Amino acid sequence: QQQVKQSPQSLIVQKGGISIINCAYENTAFDYFPWYQQFPGKGPALLIAIRPDVSEKKEGRFTISFNKSAKQFSLHIMDSQPGDSATYFCAASKANTGFQKLVFGTGTRLLVSP
């Protein structure tokens, strides 16, 4: 129930294309769904996050789509650039007060070819 399943494991996209990464969760108590971007040798950096009261959130070229009934959410990267080449982790958590454990997906290695 604590798992977050992420696919694909790796992804190659042409520059200017759309990158799509999918995640699915089981625990209906989760109500906070962030995406983290991680470059080699660096810590994960928050990219964008969503709560289940909205079905979509867009920040620049990055969009989260959320399907509460299917317990799925996805990251879309529009106009993908070589600088977007990194590992992306979806995660899930409860958003209530106090400390919270992030449950991470297994990660997707994205390579954007020039």
Added chain:
Amino acid sequence: DTEVTQTPKHLVMGMTNKKSLKCEQHMGHRAMYWYKQKAKKPPELMFVYSYEKLSINESVPSRFSPECPNSSLLNLHLHALQPEDSALYLCASSHELGVFYGYTFGSGTRLTVV
């Protein structure tokens, strides 16, 4: 200041050494975390401190000893480590109002045990 600062960035230690990792944040976050990340894997939670008290220990071996001297500082003391403990050690902090208000990772300490 919206950063979590970790020192050192790299550490090589022998199996009989004692060393410490340091983490500092000045965002007023009252929850602080240690994560361990192996290559090509998501971060795994090790410890959580909430209001300077240890709240979660994810069955971590005693050769890892966390300490939270004050609300801004988190240490991880290392002793008699094994080569399989080589990994990226990440510190994170989060807002007491909940993760939606901030959950930030540091850049990590790359630890190599020889």
